[in-house]
Amino acid sequence: MDGVIIVGGGPAGSAMGSYLSMAGIPNIILESANHPRPHVGESMVTSSTRVFKEIGFLETMEREGFIHKFGASWHAPNGKEFAIEFAEFPQQGIDQDYTYHVDRSKFDLLMLKHAEKLGSKVYQGVHVKNILFEGDQAVGVRVKIADVETEMFAPVIVDATGRGTLIGNQLKTKKKDTYFNQYAVHAWFENVQRGNGHTADFIHIYFLEVERGWVWQIPITDEITSMGVVADKNVLRGDHADIESFFYKHLSTNPDLVSAMADARRINEFKTEGDYSYSLEKFVGNGFLCIGDAARFVDPIFSSGVSVALYSAKYASMEIKRAFELKDFSAEIFQPYEDKVRSGVSVWYEFIRLYYKLLPLFTHFIQSKKHRLEVLRLLQGEVYERGEVPVLDAMRQYIKAVEASDSHILKDRLTGVPID
Amino acid sequence: MDRKSVLTDYIKKEILRNDRAKISDDQDLLSDGILDSLGILQLVAYISETFGIEIPDQDVVYENFHSITALDTYLSQ
Numbered sequence: 001m002d003g004v005i006i007v008g009g010g011p012a013g014s015a016m017g018s019y020l021s022m023a024g025i026p027n028i029i030l031e032s033a034n035h036p037r038p039h040v041g042e043s044m045v046t047s048s049t050r051v052f053k054e055i056g057f058l059e060t061m062e063r064e065g066f067i068h069k070f071g072a073s074w075h076a077p078n079g080k081e082f083a084i085e086f087a088e089f090p091q092q093g094i095d096q097d098y099t100y101h102v103d104r105s106k107f108d109l110l111m112l113k114h115a116e117k118l119g120s121k122v123y124q125g126v127h128v129k130n131i132l133f134e135g136d137q138a139v140g141v142r143v144k145i146a147d148v149e150t151e152m153f154a155p156v157i158v159d160a161t162g163r164g165t166l167i168g169n170q171l172k173t174k175k176k177d178t179y180f181n182q183y184a185v186h187a188w189f190e191n192v193q194r195g196n197g198h199t200a201d202f203i204h205i206y207f208l209e210v211e212r213g214w215v216w217q218i219p220i221t222d223e224i225t226s227m228g229v230v231a232d233k234n235v236l237r238g239d240h241a242d243i244e245s246f247f248y249k250h251l252s253t254n255p256d257l258v259s260a261m262a263d264a265r266r267i268n269e270f271k272t273e274g275d276y277s278y279s280l281e282k283f284v285g286n287g288f289l290c291i292g293d294a295a296r297f298v299d300p301i302f303s304s305g306v307s308v309a310l311y312s313a314k315y316a317s318m319e320i321k322r323a324f325e326l327k328d329f330s331a332e333i334f335q336p337y338e339d340k341v342r343s344g345v346s347v348w349y350e351f352i353r354l355y356y357k358l359l360p361l362f363t364h365f366i367q368s369k370k371h372r373l374e375v376l377r378l379l380q381g382e383v384y385e386r387g388e389v390p391v392l393d394a395m396r397q398y399i400k401a402v403e404a405s406d407s408h409i410l411k412d413r414l415t416g417v418p419i420d
Numbered sequence: 421m422d423r424k425s426v427l428t429d430y431i432k433k434e435i436l437r438n439d440r441a442k443i444s445d446d447q448d449l450l451s452d453g454i455l456d457s458l459g460i461l462q463l464v465a466y467i468s469e470t471f472g473i474e475i476p477d478q479d480v481v482y483e484n485f486h487s488i489t490a491l492d493t494y495l496s497q
Contacts, residue, residue, distance in 0.1 A: 076458060364461035369469055401477035409457045409480055 003027050004320060005141055005154040006120070007128045009035065012292030012309035013160035014111035014120075018055040019317035021119030025324055028121040028152075030128055030143060035112055036105035040186065040273055042226050043069060043203045043218045043303040046086050046099040047381030051310040053093075057114050061100060064110060067219045068098040072379065073199050074363065075206045075256040083199050084366060089376035101203070101218050130170050131157055131288065137329075138287035155329045156320055159290040160313070163297060167290050168280045177277035179418060180299055180352075182212065183236050184273040185243045186228030189264040194219060203303065206254045210235045211415070212356050213250060214301065215257055224267065227251075230300070233274065243270050276300075283342065284334035289316045296345050301355065304348045307381045312341045315384075340384060347383035347392070354395040357417040360410055361398055365391070423471070424492050430466055435459045445488045460485050471495065 004020055006013045009031030020027040052058040071085040087097035116122045125145070132140040132151060140153035159167040168174030194200040194217065204217035213231035220226050229250045239246055247270065251257055276299055283295040292309035319337040323329050355362045365371040374391035396419060402408045421429070424445055431454065432441045449455040455463070463485070464475050473495055475484075484494040 078456065078458075080458060360457050360461060363458055364465065367462060368465045398477050405478050405481065407481040407483065408478070409460050409482055409485070413457060 001026060001028065001152070001154050003154055004156045004158055005030065005152060006158045006160055007131075007141060007166055008032075008160035008162060008164070008294065009112045009115075009122060009124065010039070010108055010160060010162050010292065010309065011111055011306050012162070012294070012313050013158070014108070014115040015051060015055060015310045015313035016158055016160060016291060016317055017115035017120030017122075018057070018111075018118050019314060020320065021115070022055065023317065023321045025321065026119075026121075028123065028154075029112070029115060030126045030141070031112065031122065031124045032127045034124045035109040037108070038271070039104035039108060040184070040228075040271070041300065041303075041305045042104055042220060043101050043216070044099040045303050045307045045379065045381035046091060046094060046097075048099060048307045048310055049094045049096060051314055054314070055114070055118070057111065060110055060114060064106070066100040066102050066107070067201055067221070069101050069201065069203060070098045071199065071202045073195070073202045073204045075204065075254060076363070077207050077209055077254055079255050081256065082363060082367065083202060084376060084379065086376075086380060089373055089380060091380060091382065101201070101220060103220050103224075128161075128166060131159070131167060136286050138285065155287060156323065157288045158316065158320075159288060159294045160292055160309075162293040165278075165280070165290075165294050167285075167288060167294065168278075171285075173281040174278055175281060177279070180212075180277035181233045182230055182276035182299055183233040184228050184230045184276075184300075185236075185247045185270055186216075186226060186273070187247075187266050187270045188220060188224050188226055188268045189261070189266050190223050190225075191263045191265055192217065192225035192227065193260045193262065193264075194225060195260070204260075205301070206257045207359065208250050208253055210250065210253075212417075215251065215254070217260065225264075227261070227264075243272055282331075283338040285331045287329050289320070289334050289337060291316050291341075295341065298345060298349050299352050299356075301352060302348065302379060304345075304381065308341075308345055308348070311344065311384060312337075315340050344384040344386075347378070347386060347389055350389070350392050351378050353417055353419050354392060354399065356415060357419050358399050358402065358410060358414055360413055361395060365395065423495065424488050426470065427463075427467075427488055427491060430470075431455070431459075431463070434466070435462060443488065445492075447488070448486055449488070450482060450486050455485060463491075467495070 003026030006029045009029045017029050073083040075081050127144045129142045138157045201219050206215040211232045216228045218226040279296045283290045291312040316337045319334045323333045402410050
């Protein structure tokens with residue numbers, strides 16, 4: 001076909017299909033699962049709204065009644081809680097002061113249907129075995145449908161396979177993060193006491209006393225709440241426990257969490273997620289681009305995942321459009337996409353590293369008049385086309401001052417996370 | 421209100437969240453569990469907003485925060 005083959009029908013693939021169809025570029029989406037299917041990553045950041053608006057999907061988000069997320073709340077182990085509200089930092093081009101929590105099986109299906117409505121040809125239950133290359137030029141894919149293998153060809157292949165990282169694995173360009181090796185155990189519950197008043201539907205993050213340990217509380221419907229324990233994989237290994245005992249053991253260490261879960265009843269199986277944080281050496285090559293988690297994945301503490309998927313689809317589609325205009329499908333044409341998204345996700349990554357390096361500092365910055373709005377800007381997903389990010393420099397300076405001092409009150413709170 | 425009373429008031433209301441708590445000027449705020457590291461950071465932000473005094477990062481040490489009197493002396497420098 002004279003168009004684009006998109007491998008993967010999650011939010012990245014569906015957003016890509018939508019943008020391409022709007023630009024008049026024929027595209028097909030090959031999805032290995034049959035939607036709806038469950039997926040982790042249920043909370044969003046406000047910057048996603050821009051993409052929903054651009055592809056005409058915002059009406060669907062509203063119509064389907066996804067829970068509105070107006071802010072975020074953190075719970076320290078000593079029971080102190082502090083919260084932020086998105087209303088405090090309005091964003092250009094976004095008219096609502098909330099984003100969404102979603103049931104991903106429903107959200108991903110709706111996005112895929114939306115892409116189809118805009119013109120993508122969608123095939124589900126199609127397993128892409130590998131990308132076909134002529135020399136170093138990607139030219140197509142080998143697919144397996146039921147027991148039949150066949151080949152499909154197109155001038156541009158988009159890898160939107162998520163953490164499956166089809167191209168990263170095939171070309172061996174996937175580099176695991178040397179430090180972050182997080183692990184998550186999560187499930188859905190009924191009867192979680194989400195809190196009182198207007199913060200009840202915020203995302204709640206509970207700090208745990210173990211290395212980079214925290215718990216998410218994400219409302220999925222009025223009745224259902226997603227709960228997940230995240231910690232360094234060594235914490236789980238050290239516990240020598242099955243995942244259920246691991247989950248409940250850590251849940252019991254934060255008093256706010258204990259009261260939230262007092263009457264909770266689990267309604268689905270525990271699921272686990274591993275292999276956190278990696279990057280491909282190259283997001284693009286001749287004839288191909290990798291987007292969303294297929295390019296880079298960072299720790300989910302700030303709910304950045306879906307936003308990165310959507311923005312990488314947006315920026316990649318711009319360069320694909322240019323490639324079709326110029327009839328040039330070389331890596332050089334796609335490179336501006338990689339530069340933009342790599343530096344954007346690096347901002348997330350830096351923020352995550354500094355956060356884990358000295359947890360009380362984040363609390364301090366969020367409460368300080370001087371830094372608060374700049375931290376909100378990051379938390380709300382404004383990471384692209386930024387150049388300098390002064391608030392990250394300020395965090396780094398602060399950490400250096402603590403490291404250099406013998407008696408700073410936060411000295412014993414520094415972790416081993418490398419920040420240089 | 422003098423600065424010591426303003427500081428004491430803030431610690432009672434915003435950090436301990438207990439108006440009726442008793443804090444004397446020379447009481448050890450740290451070993452008595454009144455201030456932890458997060459509480460001190462809260463206080464640093466409050467001092468900057470209320471008195472316009474920016475406490476440099478390297479001065480956020482226990483010696484300067486161990487009592488209301490110590491803090492007041494530090495802020496007078």
